[in-house]
Amino acid sequence: MRFTSLNPYTSEQFAEYPAHSAAQIDARLQIAEHAAADWSMRSFATRAECFTRLAGVLRNRQEELALLMTNEMGKTLAESRAEIEKCAGQCQYYAEHAEAMLQPTAIATEAAYSGVSYEPVGIVLAVMPWNFPFWQVFRYAVPALMAGNVTLLKPAPNVPGCGLAIEAAFREAGFPEGVMACLLVDVPELKAIIADDRIGMITLTGSERAGTSVAALAGANVKKCVLELGGSDPLIVLADADLDAAAKAAVTSRMGNAGQVCIAAKRWLVEAPVADAFTQRVAELIQAIRQGNPLDPEVQMGPIARLDLADTLRHQLTQALRQGAHALVGGQSDGTSFTPTLLTDVRPENVAFAEETFGPIAIITTVRDVDEAIKYANNSRYGLSAALWTADTDRATYLARQLRVGSVFVNAAVRSDSRLPIGGVKKSGYGRELSETGIREFCATKTTYIA
Secondary structure, eight states, X not given: OEEEEEOTTTOOEEEEEEOOOHHHHHHHHHHHHHHHHHHTTSOHHHHHHHHHHHHHHHHHTHHHHHHHHXXXXXXXXXXXXXXXXXXXXXXXHHHHHHHHHTOOEEOOSSSSEEEEEEEEOSEEEEEOOSSSTTXXXXXXXXXXHHTTOEEEEEOOTTOHHHHHHHHHHHHHTTOOTTSEEEOOOOHHHHHHHHHSTTEEEEEXXXXXXXXXXXXXHHHHTTOEEEEEOOOOEEEEEOTTXXXXXXXXXXXXXXXXXXXXXXXXXXXXXXXXXXXXXXXXXXXHHHHTXXXXXXXXXXXXXXXXXXXXXXXXXXXHHHHHHHTTOEEEEOOOEETTEEOOEEEESOOTTSHHHHSOOOSSEEEEEEESSHHHHHHHHHOSSEESEEEEEOSOHHHHHHHHTXXXXXXXXXXXXXXXXXXXXXXXXXXXXXXXXXXXXXXXXXXXXXXXXXX
């Protein structure tokens, strides 16, 4: 088997990589096992020096890495550059803060000493997606490695070049061999890798189906998982909201990365008194999006990352229209090109409301009042995050507690931030990444009691 890099805009294949054989997989596991024993004993300061150098490598090679990302999965070059910079910032953040986050905590008991410490789990196997082929890796890998673990990365099959480039960047920054290694393997090989006793835990960002499969394998082998799965995030706009700000944030959230974002605002729930005004604003913004070659600096949206993903999106759109939705803006597609689309008159039973649409399709559902907005927002199998727009922030604090999600952003677009934990509830997964909470997910909590 071979992994290929296929430009989704031109449909041209520009690179090919052989899959790792069973012998190569075992060799990488052995190297990682030896690396883990050494890396876990190194000081936080030593690890931090490596990540500080890595931030410099990323910035020095930003243009090269951004171009690779754009060519492999189709996001605009500006989006790719920003992603590389975000990864560099992640390196710096944990280099500075990881040691304080993982300090042992003394707990007063009758003992001479008792307390809790946070220790590495060994090898972290990561199954990562294609929509943010660098950031999703750095999101877990930087805290996991600063905690003393090592990692084996399985990138998505359509971004093998990005996975190998990440491994090369770690090498260039002076990390010991085996601390970060890329595995080019297909899904069937994962069963044996997860079962291998050398794997300490698994993290996956991807679809609900992929998460269910990996979690079952991890459970069968009694191994911890961190899962960030699908999302169908609501964005609630109440009658007292700043409509201009809400509209801009909604469109930016939904249409960024060609709509291929887990935490994008996918279901817009708007109170009836302002529904028409909000709809007019977002329609104008969506119509103004410039679509085309992602290498063109004037283009704001590139193609869908793969043809099969575009076909799935087309099928969902066709169903949504048959079920009563109306395409106020867009609705056209050809190959991997998908016009930014705004659907109105979308009811909760509509497929566009009930399922996650992973592309540039925004939907508006008019609600009678805030109670109906909360009801509809929670009417989803997913619970990743939510946005709430209102002038009454005291009320927003109360309403945020009623939303069954992992994150609520008030008067702001949902985003990932190194300082704040991210993760979901319900079918959006479990566990957290980022912040102090996130780094501790990649640790074994140990109690020490000295009489």
